[in-house]
Amino acid sequence: MDSLQKIYRLALLIVIGGLAWNILPFLGSVIVMLIFAFLFTTIFLQSVDGLERKIHSRGVSVILILGSVITVGIWFFGSFIANLGSQIKVFTNKLQKEDFAISLEGLSIKIRDYLPEFVGNMIPESEKLISIAKESLGSVFQNILSLLGSAGSFFFLAVMIIIFTIILLIEYHDFKRTLVRFIPNKYLEVGLRTIYNIEKQISSYLRGQILAASSVAILSIIGLLILNQLGANMTLVVFIGIIAGLANLIPMVGPFVGMVPAILIALMNNLGNDVAMNHQLFGAIPSPFFMMDIVFMFIIVQQIDNNFITPILVGESVGLHPMAVMIVLLIGGTMMGPLGMLFAIPAAGVLKVIISETIFISKNSHLL
Amino acid sequence: MKTLYENYFKNKKSNNPVIQVMSKIPMFQNLSSSELNDVARLTHERSFKAEEPIFKKMAPAEGMYVIIEGKVEISDPDSGITFATLRGGDFFGELALLDEEPRSAMAVATEPSKLIGFFRTDLLTLMDRDPVVGNKILVDLSRVLGERLRRTNLELEKSK
Structure with a gap:
């Protein structure tokens, strides 16, 4: 490829990129x-x-x-x-x-x-x-x-x-x-492998996340029922559990979002109840309206999820370093808010597959 | 324009040449017509110009090809030996369905050819979606490879 052709391709790429950047906001919701x-x-x-x-x-x-x-x-x-x-x-x-x-x-x-x-x-x-x-x-x-x-x-x-x-x-x-x-004939086999790896990456991540979310939901429901036995007077237990499970789909931030409805319901149900007001966690830590109990219960659920459930169910499905996961989440969150955080990890996984296949193609181009 | 019913709800019965050729390939011979239809939906029909390489020696191998029409030559570009000239209904590259070793020979279309590709990723997808059909293909593939090994052994004994 001569240098003129390279310059032409680069210019074309810049023009297409610029157009896409300008059109993207209008197509945002459709995308x-x-x-x-x-x-x-x-x-x-x-x-x-x-x-x-x-x-x-x-x-x-x-x-x-x-x-x-x-x-x-x-x-x-x-x-x-x-x-x-x-x-x-x-x-x-x-x-x-x-x-x-x-x-x-x-x-x-x-x-x-x-x-x-x-x-x-x-x-x-x-x-x-x-x-x-x-x-x-x-x-x-x-x-x-x-x-x-x-x-x-x-x-x-x-x-x-x-x-x-x-x-x-x-x-x-x-x-x-x-x-x-x-896909041109010479890239067919590599192209198919790339598509398969992307599909596998996304589906294994999603399935793992859904199973992990279900486990968090079930554990949260069990935890809230136990708190009810201690007199927390929680209602909508199943719904709170499911919301906690769904919120868990957003890594790192989700678990904290999940406990908000539980705390609100505890506050609503126990206002005016002196026993709940003076409740103490483990008889030592003040926990008005069982708020600290709820936070403690969700922390336990998160620890079970982070240390046992997610590593088994989601495992190394995306194969990103924890530091990379955090950076990717920050980028996703800055660009698209909670939605961006939800998509950040699978998107990074897809990008990782594409980059590794592109490197493979460039290394083996003489064989294709 | 097809109606919504025809597009989405009517069972699509096919008598296309792809299925007809596939039904004669040993790997797919034990499949029922609906199973064959499912497998055919996973395959990829490709056209090659005359002298266009299908794959090169040492290229990463992903799967097998079935010739619908045309002529394909399997050769070793290093020694210049032609191993086989294949025509419509023949197949090649099936070993790549099982292992990830690079291609041991080169395949070139010597005339404009139409091929269907069935790749390892398609087989893996099939084994996920329909393990029964996936196993049928694997058993028949093993039979084909076993048969080939037996023939090679006989030829080796003859050449001693």
Whole structure:
């Protein structure tokens, strides 16, 4: 290749890159939808293939499998929202009563007692605390309303992802064959190996993550039930467990996100309860409303997950160094927020496969 | 334009030449027509120009090829020896389905040829998706390789 051709190719690459960089923001949501659809396709592909062999119709297999998953999903979120609604109703009634103010006053005094004086002074007086709580409660309801407003766009996004997933699942093997047709003959075998390794990388990572998330959900449910035996008065245990499991899909940050609903529910259920208010973890560490117990329980679940479940189920599926994982997560989080963190590791795994195959091709180009 | 029903719900019965050629290959002979259809969906149809290499000696080996039409020459470029000239219905490179050793010979299309490639990654995918069919192919592949080894042994004994 002469230098002029190299310069021409480089210029072309820069122009294409520049165009892509400018167009990307407009296509952002479509790309996110396609990525989600592709991930769901990877998750359900094996089950669809299996069912298709039995009933001999791919379309019906896709509809049966996705239909049952969507039904379970709608049932889960529907009953979660209904239960949460009634929980909020009970909590709002509680707020109207006097004991709410007494509880908050007690909480404020308790926190002040345990903290050094200069930090304790930063905790607002009980009356101030009540007005702050009422104001923030108002903003919580406002946020819920705005969330309901954005439910429309979420619904559109979900429907589009489902449609893309159905099409991808039905046409997956044909799409793949069409893609392979574009590979020149001399790169066919290496190209197929690359595609296979990418597929394997993504599917093993996803399957491992889903199994790990299910284990975290089950462990969290067991942990919350144990806390209930100790008098934590937790409700929506199954939902909190499932949310903790789902949040666990986002590495490093997810586990902390998972414990937030549990702490909120504990606070809602135990406000006005003096026993819960004065509860101590192991009889020594102050744990008003069982908050420290919940944090401690989630830390134990995380330790079990990090040291036993994830290494076995996810293992070295992506084969990235822990330092690289952290860097990749930071990059993903900076670029796309939580979504970026969710996709960062499999994307890095795919990139790793592509780079290693490119190096292989450049080393063995005389043999191809 | 095909209707939605035809596209997605109707069983696609095929009598394409790929399946017809594949059904005569020893590795796929014991498969039922629906199993053969499944396997055919994993294969890749490729066209080669005259004198275009299919693979070179020592190239990384990923799988086997079945000739649908055309002519392919298997040779050693170092010694210049031609091992075989293969035509429609013949197959080559099947050892690569089992091991990851580089190609021991070169394959060149000596006239415009149409081939189907069935690669190790396809076999691994098949074994994941349908272990029964994957095992049938593996058993038949072992039979083909065993037969070839027996023939080589006989020829070795004859040449002594």
